[in-house]
Amino acid sequence: MAKTVEGLYYSESHEWVKVEGNVAIVGITDFAQHAMGDLSYVDMPEVDDELEKGEEFGAVESVKAASDLFCPVSGTVVEINEELEDAPELLNVDAFANWIMKVEMSDPSELESLMDAAAYEAMCANE
Amino acid sequence: MEETLLKTCLHDRHVVLGALMSPFAGFDMPIQYTNITEEHNAVRHKAGMFDVSHMGEIFVSGPDADKFVNHVFSNNIEGMEDGKILYGMMLYPNGTTVDDLLVYKEFVPDRYLLVVNASNIAKDYEWLCAQAEGYDVKVVNASDDWGQIALQGPEAEKYAVETLGLDEAAALGFYTYYETEYPGVAEPRMIVSRTGYTGEDGFEIYASHEAILKIWDTLLEAGVVPCGLGCRDTLRFEAGLPLYGHELSDEITPLEAGLGMFAKVKDKADFIGRDALVAQKEAGLARKSVGIELQDKAIPRAGYPVEVNGVQVGVVTTGYRSISTDRSVCVALVDKAYTELGTQVEIRIRKKVFPGIVTKRRFYETNYKK
Numbered sequence: 324m325a326k327t328v329e330g331l332y333y334s335e336s337h338e339w340v341k342v343e344g345n346v347a348i349v350g351i352t353d354f355a356q357h358a359m360g361d362l363s364y365v366d367m368p369e370v371d372d373e374l375e376k377g378e379e380f381g382a383v384e385s386v387k388a389a390s391d392l393f394c395p396v397s398g399t400v401v402e403i404n405e406e407l408e409d410a411p412e413l414l415n416v417d418a419f420a421n422w423i424m425k426v427e428m429s430d431p432s433e434l435e436s437l438m439d440a441a442a443y444e445a446m447c448a449n450e
Numbered sequence: 451m452e453e454t455l456l457k458t459c460l461h462d463r464h465v466v467l468g469a470l471m472s473p474f475a476g477f478d479m480p481i482q483y484t485n486i487t488e489e490h491n492a493v494r495h496k497a498g499m500f501d502v503s504h505m506g507e508i509f510v511s512g513p514d515a516d517k518f519v520n521h522v523f524s525n526n527i528e529g530m531e532d533g534k535i536l537y538g539m540m541l542y543p544n545g546t547t548v549d550d551l552l553v554y555k556e557f558v559p560d561r562y563l564l565v566v567n568a569s570n571i572a573k574d575y576e577w578l579c580a581q582a583e584g585y586d587v588k589v590v591n592a593s594d595d596w597g598q599i600a601l602q603g604p605e606a607e608k609y610a611v612e613t614l615g616l617d618e619a620a621a622l623g624f625y626t627y628y629e630t631e632y633p634g635v636a637e638p639r640m641i642v643s644r645t646g647y648t649g650e651d652g653f654e655i656y657a658s659h660e661a662i663l664k665i666w667d668t669l670l671e672a673g674v675v676p677c678g679l680g681c682r683d684t685l686r687f688e689a690g691l692p693l694y695g696h697e698l699s700d701e702i703t704p705l706e707a708g709l710g711m712f713a714k715v716k717d718k719a720d721f722i723g724r725d726a727l728v729a730q731k732e733a734g735l736a737r738k739s740v741g742i743e744l745q746d747k748a749i750p751r752a753g754y755p756v757e758v759n760g761v762q763v764g765v766v767t768t769g770y771r772s773i774s775t776d777r778s779v780c781v782a783l784v785d786k787a788y789t790e791l792g793t794q795v796e797i798r799i800r801k802k803v804f805p806g807i808v809t810k811r812r813f814y815e816t817n818y819k820k
Contacts, residue, residue, distance in 0.1 A: 361485050363771045384749050386486040
């Protein structure tokens with residue numbers, strides 16, 4: 324079974340968010356990496372990109388398919404995980420230890436619309 | 451899942467092996483058993499087997515069979531020897547494609563086997579029946595009676611001979627076949643052809659469901675890797691082989707797809723679609739299928755736009771991060787002005803555009819047995 328991590332926020336489109344101060348660290352969930360299979364490419368945003376909540380900011384790709392990534396909170400990209408450019412498989416190895424981008428949040432109250440681990444697990448169980 | 455999916459005779463085997471199953475052409479088919487890359491490499495370097503029982507088998511027989519098949523088929527079957535196989539298309543009068551298929555000339559007079567795409571079985575059968583008016587032929591859709599396994603890879607011959615005891619398979623040339631019987635089953639007739647859809651040497655084995663189950667189990671036990679439709683697509687794509695619905699369709703002619711060599715407009719005075727192809731040739735093609743290689747690792751996918759200076763000039767029909775060459779490549783249908791080898795184009799992938807160069811459509815050197 325796909326694992327989850329307590330204390331993170333989760334989106335319906337299978338991103339996780341870890342909050343550090345005003346910064347949202349964003350990645351994809353274990354459920355998502357498992358559903359995609361072996362990842363061969365991560366299409367990442369660029370630093371300084373301004374993203375709206377729900378906006379597409381990139382994609383993860385397996386041999387077979389591309390899956391769009393959607394920004395769970397509005398804000399400005401302050402850092403991307405360049406390690407993933409050469410090693411997208413890190414997301415398969417540990418989806419929670421390997422983040423994709425860090426976003427300076429413009430409206431942290433948006434976090435309230437995301438799910439906690441238990442709610443996310445319940446959603447995945449129905450997929 | 452709302453729709454009722456068809457199952458091949460090997461469906462239970464796939465489920466037991468833990469395959470990821472997905473709908474394809476109305477069938478519940480295995481996409482992968484372990485992962486696409488491993489299965490792809492098994493076919494390139496050893497041997498893999500595919501359940502392709504979903505493919506269609508349509509038999510055409512009767513006094514007018516030669517004449518009729520040559521009328522509906524773009525390739526030329528005149529003078530074709532028994533046991534030979536030809537690849538080609540059935541075309542609409544406007545030159546676009548009903549389906550691409552293999553035609554097997556049987557070892558009895560006036561009889562052919564047409565092997566068609568699973569997604570097109572009903573359409574092809576209806577098309578053939580409609581065209582058969584005025585011809586003394588019988589068209590029989592026997593797809594439900596036949597299973598098919600594609601045994602592919604450099605070690606395919608070894609497994610065919612040593613594991614399955616198909617001694618005569620070793621002597622088969624590319625695109626020929628022979629018939630034999632599978633022992634101890636109610637319907638023993640078996641067709642073994644040196645054909646495939648991977649760019650490697652290999653065989654396609656047609657037999658009754660009962661025999662196909664036994665063949666599958668025997669090959670599995672001998673160590674042949676079960677391979678899903680996922681790697682079937684990556685393999686055929688690298689080898690430059692078209693897939694109906696992508697490189698060919700009812701909106702694409704074989705000339706546009708770069709498959710003119712299989713549409714014999716010069717050798718044959720008549721076949722359905724010929725006049726349209728002649729006219730298209732004379733007028734000059736407006737668009738053509740090419741390969742495109744990206745410098746970046748981003749992956750072009752079917753449907754992505756091909757652009758030049760921000761203007762769309764084509765569309766990707768199939769694309770991958772090629773497993774055998776580790777390059778991001780695609781086949782795209784592009785305006786004729788941009789089809790010269792080396793032409794610089796761009797592919798729009800989500801929000802960004804990536805530079806690419808027009809190449810040949812084959813990305814991998816094939817290893818067919820001559």
